Structures are given as C-alpha cells and as structure tokens.
Amino acid sequence: MLRVFPFFLQAAWVTIQLSVLSCAMGLVCGALGAAARLSRSPALRFTGATYVSVIRGTPALIQVFILYFGGPQIGIQLEAFEAGVLALGFNIGAYMTETMRGAIISVDRGQNEAARTLGLSRFETFRSVILPQALRLMIRPLGVNINALIKGTALVAAISVVELTYTAQRYIGSTYKPFEMFFLAGSIYMVIIYVTGLGVSWLDRRVALK
Amino acid sequence: MSDRPIIDIRHAAKSYGSLEVLKDISLQVQTGQIVAIIGPSGSGKSTLLRAINDLDPLSSGEVWLDDIQVNKALPTRQYETHINSVRQNIGMVFQHFNLFPHLSVRDNITLAPKMLKGISKAEADQLAVEQLNKVGLLDRIDYYPSQLSGGQKQRVAIARALAMKPKVMLFDEATSALDPELVEEVNLVMKQLAEEHMTMIIVTHEMGFAQDVCDRVLFMDQGVVVEEGPPDVIFRNPANERTKNFLRKHLKGQH
DSSP, rough: TTTTTHHHHHHHHHHHHHHHHHHHHHHHHHHHHHHHTTOHHHHHHHHHHHHHHHHTSSOOOHHHIIIIIIGGGTTTTOHHHHHHHHHHHHHHHHHHHHHHHHHHTTTTTHHHHHHHTOOOOOOHHHIIHHHHHHHHHHHHHHHHHHHHHHHHGGGGGGGTSSSSHHHHHHHHHOOOOOOHHHHHHHHHHHHHHHHHHHHHHHHHHHHHHO | TTTOOSEEEEEEEETTTTTEEEEEEEEOOOOOOEEEEOOOOSSOOHHHHHHHHTTEEEEEEEEETTEEETOOOHHHHHHHHHHHHHHEEEEOOOOOOOOOSSOOOOHHHHHHHHHHOOHHHHHHHHHHHHHHHTTTOOGGGTOOGGGOOHHHHHHHHHHHHTOOOOOOEEETTTTTTTOOHHHHHHHHHHHHHHHHTEEEEEEEHHHHHHHHOOOOEEEEEEEEEEEEEOHHHHHHHHOSSSHHHHHHHHTTTTT
C-alpha cells in the first residue's frame, strides 16, 4: 500500500487537472449554450438545443471514444489527456447549459419588467439585474454538475490517461489487491469531491442575498 | 398646442387569439391629472396601463406620450432604442414591488439613473437621498429589500421610479399585495405626489382612495370603458347598470 501511494497521489493530480480544465471548458460551453438557447435567433436556439440533446442523449464514454479513436479519421489527432479534457468539458457543458438556462429563466419575470420600465435595455437588464440573481441560483446546481464531472473523469481511464482509476487498475496487476487499490482510488475521489463541495458551499454563502 | 394631452391613447385594441381584452379604447390624460381605472379583474385595466409603456403591446391603436408615439412601428433595433428612451419618462409601480433583491435600497434607486443619465456617484447618492426623503425612508438607504416591510418596499419602488424624473407615473394595483395596515403609508406617498401635481394613472381596487385623490375615474369591464367621469359622479351617482353593480359589490364592507 505505502509503496504505491505516491503513484496514486500523482494520479490524483492528473484527475484534478482533468477536472479543473474540463470544468473551465464546461463553464464556457455552458454559458455559450445557455446564451444560444435563450437567444432571439431561432438558428441559435436550434443549435443550442441540438447540442444539449445530442450530448445528453449519448453515453459520455462513446463521446470520449469518438473524439480519441474516431478523431484521427477526420484529421483530429489528440493526446489522450487532451482528448479527455475536450470530451469531458464538452459533455459537462451540455448539462451546465441547462443549469444556467434554468437559473436565468427562474429569475422572477417582474425583475425584467421593472428594469425595462426604468429604461434599461435588454442587455443592461441582463447584466445588472438578471445575471447577478441567476448566478446565485446556479452555484449549487453547478456544484452538482461539477461533482458528476469529477467522478466522470474516471471514464478517460478507458483511453489510457494515467489518472486515478487507470492507476488503480494498473497496480492490481503487480499487487493482486483489487479491493485495496480500488478502495484507495475511491477514497481519493471522495476527498477531492468533499473539498470541492466545501468550496461550492463557501461560494454559495458568500454571494447569498443579504 | 398647450392643451395637448401628455398621454393620448387612440383606439387601443388588444386580443389574445380570439379573446379581446381591450376593445377600441381611447383616453386622454392632461398634465397633472390623476386618473383612476377601476373595474373587475379581467376587465383589461392592467393591460391598458401596461400598454402605455408598451410592456403589453397593443394589437392595434396608438399610444402617445406628449408628441412621441410610444408604440411606433420600427425595425427591432431602432424600436429598442426608441422604447428605452420613452420608458425613462414613464415611471411604473407594480403590485409586487419588483425591487432588485441583490441591490441595496440606494442601488435600487440609483441603478437606472447612473446607467442611463451618466450622473456621477455623488449626484446619484444625492438623488437617492432626495427620493428617499420624499417617501420617508432615508434611514433605510443601506438596507436590502428583504429587510423591509411590504409597505416600505413599495415606497422604495416609488422612489426608484421617481428617480428617473418621469413625466407620468403608472400604478398597477400598488397596494393590492399589502397587508391592510400597510396600505395607508403607500397611499400617503401617492397623495403627496398628487399634491405635487404628478400626472398619475392608477389601476386600483381601493375605491376610497380613488375617490379622495383622483380627478377622473374610469370604470372598465370586459375590455371597454363603460363609464367615466369625476369621482363624485362615478361613485355617488353612476349612470350605468354595470358600474352600479360593481360598486355595490365593492363598496360593501368598505368604510
């Protein structure tokens, strides 16, 4: 156990990098997706809706495989880690699209009316009135998305990214202790998720309405 | 043209599918006039009020604010610019206050003036102080909406609308969501505005207040103005049977 621990810590670092990078990408995709789904343009709304239903309608593992194994066929050659980040980020972005959209449309309609009757434009209303309230509403549900994302990083073990799950599998071969190896990997996931959860709660409290 | 009405509604009509909520309504309001619109729910009175700043666009007809047509037919972009500048002149107060919960009372009041009139922070603060003084809530300037009572929220909402120095104020059942004991403080603020000759159009269920404060009363039912006139006539001696019925039901139990 002690002998393999440093390797697990290294692997945990890879899992954290995967999580952080794909989370950042997911937030960008989510914001763009939500903007598209709430747009006045039918073409953008259609694009956003298609993104969400395709991604949510297919297994994340298939998406990872398509990008990593299918990519080269159409000229996209990626390292496993890069493919992992892109696929996971693009995947979680679809869920985040719905989270952000949900938060934005659940801000009371009266807020929009009040701002518009004062003479604020659509954009000014969104920026100063709707978004600040929507951000508060979306922190916790985005936390749920991020929780799913962190656990979802285990999928990229299937394309040989040396993260926690892959590392656990690898050391079963030399230790013959699958219970201990998976238990250790699981425990580290839990620590990462627990700490992330604390961060989300902290952020949520910080921006709570007075 | 000094007697041009500040608000001029010409043949306003609106329908949702086959449901006609406004049927050919015309209404002129002179500067300084205070008009109450009463009537049963579903009569179209809120829809008419919300048509004045194009919050609920009409199906046909025109709304004029002084010499500007509010609901001008323009391409989307131009219309947006047009309506945003028109709305700065029309204050609106809602039944549910619609204060911005993430902003302090001060910021609720100064948000729009700062953004739209390019005034400095000091000027904005001065403006907030002035307007809060007017509604008697200066001591609440750094509170948040959730820390205020319903009556106080509505007074802040009035101050927020006044901070844009509107030419007209629209009140959409401003006291309907308030506990009975909080109604009076809002009524007092509205009375004070009346004394300052603010032009006001007030959709209300409070007959007593309409009678006290307004110059004219419109009774609406099923999308038409059934009867209109000075409050004394409408409340004491209505001519129309529907008006009589409505008032009989409504004045019962009111003192």
